[in-house]
Amino acid sequence: MRMQYWLMKSEPEDCSIDDLAARPGQTVPWYGVRNYQARNFMRDQMQVGDRVLFYHSSCAEPGIAGLAEVACAAYPDETQFDAASRYFDAKSSREAPRWLHVDVRFLAKTPLISLAVLRCHPALAQMRVLQKGSRLSITPVEPEEWQYIIDHLIGAVTLAPGTEG
């Protein structure tokens, strides 16, 4: 399957782009998703190497804060089994886990591209995250949208060799 592109929301108080960069292996398990659409994207469509727009939400300056990639296939979310976790799900079981997630690996920190700036670009008007009432924490990004953002809004970002585009 062709490489796909995604936008993934994270509350910076929970895990910011700097937090991601500082983690062991610069990788974070994307646990805590409790929405079926978002889960299905991770479980059914994401592949290792897929590109991710790392988006800060529920904060003073919501917007794209960096680039990341999918680091592994989806696997069961441990927090659903932990009665002490805010993500505990009594209706799930190890035999039939309801919630899965991928790991996300840091690629680059970018200048913050605010929501307001994103809305200024007609080429991005169809982005899922910009639609009225859009709350989904994981949304597909069209290749054209990704390329536009890389070319026009991010500019020269240092990526590891072989990861351009």
Place this chain on the structure above:
DNA sequence: GCCAACGTTGGC
């Protein structure tokens, strides 16, 4: 803190 929009739950 407000509120629009959306997803989930549960009674029927």
Place this chain on the structure above:
DNA sequence: GCCAACGTTGGC
């Protein structure tokens, strides 16, 4: 299967 009530998200 319908749909009202409720909870959550997330920008402002």
